[in-house]
């Protein structure tokens with residue numbers, strides 16, 4: 001299906017066209033997903049509590065775990081690990097992301113992930129934080145394409161579930177490097193790619209270069225999901241339209257608005273009361289799945305992105321940051337919503353670091 005330029009459509013047309021496009025099934029390796037809008041992996045944000053809330057709304061193709069250390073995954077106890085944990089009901093649509101530098105460890109982790117019944121496994125070649133890159137993991141591996149390719153091949157050999165690779169442009173702003181990486185991952189047996197077109201030293205300060213998504217898409221025959229700075233329906237349609245990518249992965253927007261998948265693919269009406277009821281549910285599930293301290297630190301992190309929804313979001317954010325325990329954080333929420341807050345059409349980018 002060809003997507004017309006988003007400038008050609010009214011808002012209603014745009015929504016319809018986007019919904020139609022995102023609801024087209026797509027094959028990923030030996031499986032199929034019904035929707036082309038997926039969640040991007042996010043450490044400390046994509047936890048089981050947030051996923052539970054997103055899961056209740058529905059409307060997505062797949063969700064992602066936080067990144068898990070491949071060395072630990074084979075022996076990890078899911079009932080105590082804060083990262084390698086899930087609800088069994090999520091497994092049919094949950095992909096587990098792993099990081100590591102040793103092909104054997106990565107393959108062993110993938111085998112455990114397959115044995116647990118996850119939809120698929122995803123290799124993290126995108127994380128550029130120091131603690132990960134200093135272990136030669138995440139985006140650091142983009143400097144060593146041979147090793148990166150060997151890792152993908154080892155995982156491919158070890159499992160039959162879909163193998164995803166999430167990666168960035170590389171360490172220099174050179175799209176031909178990203179194209180070469182994509183071809184290598186495909187040749188090594190990857191079933192699908194999530195491509196975030198930013199160079200690795202740039203965390204998220206400069207805009208991603210979406211044109212590179214189109215180049216990567218053209219260079220391989222496996223599905224390519226575009227990622228980076230999709231903050232409303234127009235952005236999403238524009239990314240699909242301008243790059244020809246097969247689907248879109250949403251990161252921070254899914255944290256700010258966990259109903260976004262359902263709103264874009266099933267037409268869920270977004271009413272103002274959704275803002276308070278949703279964040280309360282996240283808080284409740286955080287308490288249920290994590291102890292008080294872990295729940296509070298995750299709630300604080302999430303509140304940064306959530307506060308981006310409101311004109312005076314900084315008030316909400318600073319009162320949650322000042323709360324010493326979950327009950328105080330929930331009181332702060334209640335107070336903020338006592339008079340209906342003014343909503344931003346697009347989240348305030350100043351919060352989206």
Ligand SMILES: Cc1cc2nc3c(=O)[nH]c(=O)nc-3n(C[C@H](O)[C@H](O)[C@H](O)COP(=O)(O)O)c2cc1C
Nearest residue numbers: 040041042043067126166196228229230250251252
């Ligand atoms: C707090 C945070 C944590 C992230 N952690 C990961 C991660 O563990 N693995 C990964 O591949 N990407 C990670 N990302 C990157 C996102 O998956 C995504 O590529 C990035 O946020 C751009 O997409 P967006 O503009 O839709 O948010 C993280 C992003 C954020 C904001």
